[in-house]
Amino acid sequence: MATKSLLCVQMLLLTSIVFVVLGHEAVKSEQYPLVVSTWPFVEAVRAAWRAVDAGFSSVDAVIEGCSACEELRCDGTVGPGGSPDENGETTIDALVMDGATMEVGAVAAMRYVKDGIRAARLVMQHTKHTLLVGEKASAFAISMGLPGPTNLSSTESMEKWTKWKQNHCQPNFWKNVIPVNSCGPYHGKDSLKLSDRTCSEDSLLGNIESSSSHFSVNNHDTISMAVIDKGGHIAVGTSTNGATFKIPGRVGDGPIVGSSAYADDEVGACGATGDGDIMMRFLPCYQVVESMRLGMEPKLAAKDAISRIARKFPDFVGAVFAVNKNGEHAGACYGWTFQYSVRRPLMDDVKVVTVHPHSLP
Ligand SMILES: *[C@@H]1O[C@H](CO)[C@@H](O)[C@H](O)[C@H]1NC(C)=O
Numbered sequence: 001m002a003t004k005s006l007l008c009v010q011m012l013l014l015t016s017i018v019f020v021v022l023g024h025e026a027v028k029s030e031q032y033p034l035v036v037s038t039w040p041f042v043e044a045v046r047a048a049w050r051a052v053d054a055g056f057s058s059v060d061a062v063i064e065g066c067s068a069c070e071e072l073r074c075d076g077t078v079g080p081g082g083s084p085d086e087n088g089e090t091t092i093d094a095l096v097m098d099g100a101t102m103e104v105g106a107v108a109a110m111r112y113v114k115d116g117i118r119a120a121r122l123v124m125q126h127t128k129h130t131l132l133v134g135e136k137a138s139a140f141a142i143s144m145g146l147p148g149p150t151n152l153s154s155t156e157s158m159e160k161w162t163k164w165k166q167n168h169c170q171p172n173f174w175k176n177v178i179p180v181n182s183c184g185p186y187h188g189k190d191s192l193k194l195s196d197r198t199c200s201e202d203s204l205l206g207n208i209e210s211s212s213s214h215f216s217v218n219n220h221d222t223i224s225m226a227v228i229d230k231g232g233h234i235a236v237g238t239s240t241n242g243a244t245f246k247i248p249g250r251v252g253d254g255p256i257v258g259s260s261a262y263a264d265d266e267v268g269a270c271g272a273t274g275d276g277d278i279m280m281r282f283l284p285c286y287q288v289v290e291s292m293r294l295g296m297e298p299k300l301a302a303k304d305a306i307s308r309i310a311r312k313f314p315d316f317v318g319a320v321f322a323v324n325k326n327g328e329h330a331g332a333c334y335g336w337t338f339q340y341s342v343r344r345p346l347m348d349d350v351k352v353v354t355v356h357p358h359s360l361p
Helices: 002-031 042-053 058-072 116-126 134-143 155-166 189-194 199-207 284-293 298-312
Strands: 034-038 092-098 103-110 131-133 223-228 234-240 261-264 268-274 318-324 329-334 338-343 351-355
Touching: 034 042, 034 058, 034 268, 034 318, 042 058, 042 223, 042 338, 058 092, 058 116, 058 223, 058 234, 092 116, 092 261, 103 116, 103 134, 116 134, 116 234, 131 134, 223 261, 223 268, 223 318, 234 261, 234 268, 261 284, 268 284, 268 298, 284 298, 284 318, 298 318, 298 329, 318 338, 329 338, 329 351
Parallel strands: 103 131
Antiparallel strands: 034 223, 034 338, 092 103, 092 234, 223 234, 261 268, 268 318, 318 329, 338 351
16 A cells, blocks of 8 residues: 555656656747736837846846836836826836845835836845835935936926816825815815814715726836746836826835736746736735646636736726746736737747736626
């Protein structure tokens, strides 16, 4: 009995070793290196590809790719000059994660410094911290040699902001406040119950809820990129200037590890984009990677992560891509049509994959 089961175990081990070796060899020549990015950010993917194809590490390639997007100001929602907050200021959120070491560096609500992903990398490389925020993140980045202080506003962002002010600061991210249809300062409507409330204020309380979507096809909001290098090591990075007309101080999912991106050499990687305020409550990229760790295919893992959010927030808009360590990739989205870009060997150029939204399960 004991001998028999031992034999079984040995055979099982042998089979899995053969499978792994064969699988790895077959995959290695075609699937690596690999670059995947949210949206048709083709130039960013090309930049990352040039680095990883030349033998640089996955972390180096992610930095090159996301930097290219920051310089090009992809969609106006990455890098300087876009997404003004309520005060008209542009700030930067970025993250990098090394799936070989599980080290992370991130900056959030960083002011006056345009190089988000490079600042994130400096946090990862030269500190024992994970996340630096606001003005202190800017001071750190500048002290470590990045250019600044820089004016992150552009003519376009200032025009956008001026129009928004003229439109009574609509749309905005406030809820349950008074005044409803004009600029602040705002007051929580609950606090009014304690004070003497007039009839006119009372009638205002009725029409407060308005759910306008802040994210659209032209407001893609985040680059999230995954790279597998020639050694099979995986890294992810993100960069964004956040949500347009956000309340100053707001940090979205961009610099939150496990939300906008996650990577583990043992499993694979994930990138996310969309309504970050909602998505960060579910850590969708952590979910995707952990589901793949338990054996889910990338496609199912991506769909499952999105479904978990949609079931609780049927009005949310978002998407994820999933990549396993063999380089198999898939996407899932909800509320909008999602596109992600891929570059790997045996491809002439970057390919853009379109993913159609799936309905509520
Ligand atoms: C920053 O740049 C914007 C757009 O060019 C300009 O309107 C604004 O005055 C500048 N701010 C400062 C402090 O120079």
